[in-house]
Amino acid sequence: MNYTFIALVENKPGVLNRVASLFRRRNFNIESLAVGRTENPDVSRMTIVVDCPNGDVDAHRIEANLYKLVNVIDVQDVTHQPSVTRDLALIKVKVGPERRAEVNGLAEIFRARIVDVAADSVIVEVTGTEDKIEGMIELLRPIGIVEMVRTGQVSMTRGVNEGVRRMPGMSDRHYDDISVAAMVP
Amino acid sequence: MKKKGAEIVWECLVREGVEVVFGYPGGANMPIYDAMLNYPVHHVLVRHEQGGAHMADGYARASGKVGVAMATSGPGATNLVTGIATAMMDSVPVVFITGQVAAHLIGGDAFQETDVTGITLPITKHNYLVTRADEIAETLREAFYIARSGRPGPVLVDICKNAQVESCEFVYPDEPKLPGYQPVTRSPKALLDDAVALIEQAHKPVILCGHGVLMSHAEEALMQFAVKTQTPVASTLLGLGAFPASHPLSLGMMGMHGEAYANLAIQNSDLILAFGMRFDDRVTGTLKTYAPKAKKIHIEIDPSEIHKNVFVDVPLVGDVNTVVSDLIPLVDEYDHDDWLQEIQGWKNETDSRDIMNWEEDGKLYVAHLIADIWKATGGNAIVTTDVGQHQMWTAQYYQMEKPNRWLTSGGAGTMGFGLPSAIGAWFAAKDQEIWAIAGDGGFQMTAAELTTAVQEGANVKVAIMNNNFLGMVRQWQEFFFEKRYSAVNMLTPDFVKLADAHGVPARRVTKREEVEEAIEWARKTQGPVVLEFRVEQEDAVYPMVPAGAALHEMIRRPVKLAK
Ligand SMILES: Cc1ncc(C[n+]2csc(CCOP(=O)(O)OP(=O)(O)O)c2C)c(N)n1
Numbered sequence A: 001m002n003y004t005f006i007a008l009v010e011n012k013p014g015v016l017n018r019v020a021s022l023f024r025r026r027n028f029n030i031e032s033l034a035v036g037r038t039e040n041p042d043v044s045r046m047t048i049v050v051d052c053p054n055g056d057v058d059a060h061r062i063e064a065n066l067y068k069l070v071n072v073i074d075v076q077d078v079t080h081q082p083s084v085t086r087d088l089a090l091i092k093v094k095v096g097p098e099r100r101a102e103v104n105g106l107a108e109i110f111r112a113r114i115v116d117v118a119a120d121s122v123i124v125e126v127t128g129t130e131d132k133i134e135g136m137i138e139l140l141r142p143i144g145i146v147e148m149v150r151t152g153q154v155s156m157t158r159g160v161n162e163g164v165r166r167m168p169g170m171s172d173r174h175y176d177d178i179s180v181a182a183m184v185p
Numbered sequence B: 001m002k003k004k005g006a007e008i009v010w011e012c013l014v015r016e017g018v019e020v021v022f023g024y025p026g027g028a029n030m031p032i033y034d035a036m037l038n039y040p041v042h043h044v045l046v047r048h049e050q051g052g053a054h055m056a057d058g059y060a061r062a063s064g065k066v067g068v069a070m071a072t073s074g075p076g077a078t079n080l081v082t083g084i085a086t087a088m089m090d091s092v093p094v095v096f097i098t099g100q101v102a103a104h105l106i107g108g109d110a111f112q113e114t115d116v117t118g119i120t121l122p123i124t125k126h127n128y129l130v131t132r133a134d135e136i137a138e139t140l141r142e143a144f145y146i147a148r149s150g151r152p153g154p155v156l157v158d159i160c161k162n163a164q165v166e167s168c169e170f171v172y173p174d175e176p177k178l179p180g181y182q183p184v185t186r187s188p189k190a191l192l193d194d195a196v197a198l199i200e201q202a203h204k205p206v207i208l209c210g211h212g213v214l215m216s217h218a219e220e221a222l223m224q225f226a227v228k229t230q231t232p233v234a235s236t237l238l239g240l241g242a243f244p245a246s247h248p249l250s251l252g253m254m255g256m257h258g259e260a261y262a263n264l265a266i267q268n269s270d271l272i273l274a275f276g277m278r279f280d281d282r283v284t285g286t287l288k289t290y291a292p293k294a295k296k297i298h299i300e301i302d303p304s305e306i307h308k309n310v311f312v313d314v315p316l317v318g319d320v321n322t323v324v325s326d327l328i329p330l331v332d333e334y335d336h337d338d339w340l341q342e343i344q345g346w347k348n349e350t351d352s353r354d355i356m357n358w359e360e361d362g363k364l365y366v367a368h369l370i371a372d373i374w375k376a377t378g379g380n381a382i383v384t385t386d387v388g389q390h391q392m393w394t395a396q397y398y399q400m401e402k403p404n405r406w407l408t409s410g411g412a413g414t415m416g417f418g419l420p421s422a423i424g425a426w427f428a429a430k431d432q433e434i435w436a437i438a439g440d441g442g443f444q445m446t447a448a449e450l451t452t453a454v455q456e457g458a459n460v461k462v463a464i465m466n467n468n469f470l471g472m473v474r475q476w477q478e479f480f481f482e483k484r485y486s487a488v489n490m491l492t493p494d495f496v497k498l499a500d501a502h503g504v505p506a507r508r509v510t511k512r513e514e515v516e517e518a519i520e521w522a523r524k525t526q527g528p529v530v531l532e533f534r535v536e537q538e539d540a541v542y543p544m545v546p547a548g549a550a551l552h553e554m555i556r557r558p559v560k561l562a563k
């Protein structure tokens, strides 16, 4: 099943390469990886979705390996936490003036927007969970998708919820703070 | 005070207590070599950068300090790669400093430009590309700290030529700033209690002693723990020396070529206590049937090793010395007499197959020669090896009593490690006797370093176990490929003449009766010496757990040959 991790990393050149290379080297399959700046200019944030066929055992290995990278500051597993998850897609649909209204109607149902109109195509922008975007794509496919781009998933836990941390990460965290249950999958 | 980048490199090395650097100059590190002349650090000019890397590695393993190797950009740096991977696999702290083309040329395929940080990303603990002089001090401070702390390992610092010649204010930072790097040292009490509960229930416990015991200086704690709980100790290849081989609780080496009784003890045990080891496939055999009846406690500083190969019941993440020391007061005294008796039975059976108990037949067997060298040196020498049959025989028959004297490439299995690592070790322990046990194949990979040994006056004794074969590969072909020998029969040069050409005194030994005298001659002769032993060509290392077999499914030395 897919697990979602949030990793805070130092905002330095090459860090994305280190993370990507780690997943390749350790034979993990990345489903999506989104990275961007945070409120702190020294820190970037990654949302990484990984296939974990062995469940928590794999999740443990992923966290432990991420921490082996000197530039990784914190990792949490938010798979099972209440969180807000978003992916953004831009979908260019081949459509002339005669069926534009149809596309518009579909977009409205998905609270998507048409952000560009050309003579024989439109660009639909849709944000939401994986499922929602997949649904939108399914409906647009018969009309004719010519091009598509997705940002990959970004996640944030709701309210005061935090993800599971199986490893000591930030300077003030030690193994003693982490529940034994989290460490023994 | 303002200093040039190249000077800052040496200022940092001096502050880190570096006494010796193994390296090779070239276009991209010439400013560093120029600045070197003004600093009190001894530089060893190697003959190939791989040799330099292994020397720094050998120095680090023998001294417990961080080794340093240097190379220029491009081919200089790529020649280091095997040595870096070797240090990585065995968690050895080495800082590699390479020159790089000027920052503005990077990415343009400039002369001798190679993406060295890219190439070494997966084989270093961490690496850096330094493009400005004012980054050098901070980077080297971090590099040394990362190399020696936590689970040690190699760190590479690639320094652009412009950064070497530019000047800036030099300040050596007190503390490295590494928000994401916080090695764990202690395990929580709750988990220690879980471990104690398992120890209480155990009737057939075994300690697996790995390299981590040596790296964290836990020999004393291991001894206390083993004696208090009367738990026998089996070692990994790299853990040898952490627990004295002559101790009644010592089971010697475990694994593919481990002692049969050590492997049988593991397979029959009801509690495995893994101390600073990582359940490598060479020590477990197939995982499906590994120690099937045993609960497992794993003491390990690197959390990513937990549950990696073997699922454990109680993971104790932390520094081995700290964790074992925390455990000692929590455990009771036990005797485990029945269990030790059972193991003794397997030991007796093994003795009857031991090549040591063979009748003399006039031939030279490596196992006998290793025992001879062991006897002559009182078991006190620093011993390095190449990789292959001779390495396994040395592990089996050079009974290590003390730590940090056994230097071998375990995880990477790098042929050619023996001679250069011995030279490196000599710089760490000039007053000690040092022997490199080499294979005829492995020796030829880094033989050029003989001249380095001469130039430096390194007092290392090289014993080439010449079986005219890539022996270990030959053995596999004999056992698993119906004796179809493919590319293992090797023409060797006249090693005595070769040594002679390097100005190294050398002797060839072909007869049993010459052995003792030759070893004494080598020991008495000051400086590097080569002994070539013409050994039995088709001997095999026993026992052997075939790759993919269960740990107890060993091929044993045929018993009929024993006396
Ligand atoms: C650099 C390198 N290349 C290939 C191997 C594979 N290999 C492992 S043992 C061995 C044979 C070594 O022969 P030799 O040095 O003569 O030692 P022996 O086994 O005969 O004692 C080889 C080729 C290796 N370990 N390292």
Ligand SMILES: [Mg+2]
Residues within 6 Å of the ligand: B439, B440, B441, B465, B466, B467, B468, B469, B470, B471
């Ligand atoms: Mg050989």
